[in-house]
Amino acid sequence: AQRVTQPEKLLSVFKGAPVELKCNYSYSGSPELFWYVQYSRQRLQLLLRHISRESIKGFTADLNKGETSFHLKKPFAQEEDSAMYYCALRGGGGNKLTFGTGTQLKVEL
């Protein structure tokens, strides 16, 4: 069985502070990990995927297979980063994604 854990329901940081949203997974095979984001009044959308090794809106995430983690990081938080963030894992066939419970990021001025 595959499982995604996001231990923090709410993370509050000040503007300009570093951000780290934690994500741990459980999967016996070779996983593919994603971060999705839901801004207020907008649709859930893909933020980044580990395969691409890209930086989107200043966010990066590195897959650490030893620690089974895929934490989302940004060095300097901006007000517009306030949103709900979901970590997701794709394992096995069918392009089914298993989502974590989400972390609400609040960036305060």
Next chain:
Amino acid sequence: DADVTQTPRNRITKTGKRIMLECSQTKGHDRMYWYRQDPGLGLRLIYYSFDVKDINKGEISDGYSVSRQAQAKFSLSLESAIPNQTALYFCATSDPTRGGHTGELFFGEGSRLTVL
């Protein structure tokens, strides 16, 4: 603009009533999904469909049924709604044949269902 559209956006109903949530997409994607979102539980997969003839149960399919009327349409039904089915429901699409198997899901805006 290619899109994923859900109707209705909001619905309040009573216990025991039959409810249908509809999803249509103009993206031309083969794969469609229904998720429900609950506070503290994240998104959980209800049903998914790879094409018109292929329907599969997700992790929480009990109490739900689906119909894939066409490539572009995927409906979710609650035959006899109960209060713990109160949630935000999302339809999503994907197409692994385009641009590689990227895993990206494209979501609708959600349908908020309240069962009294």
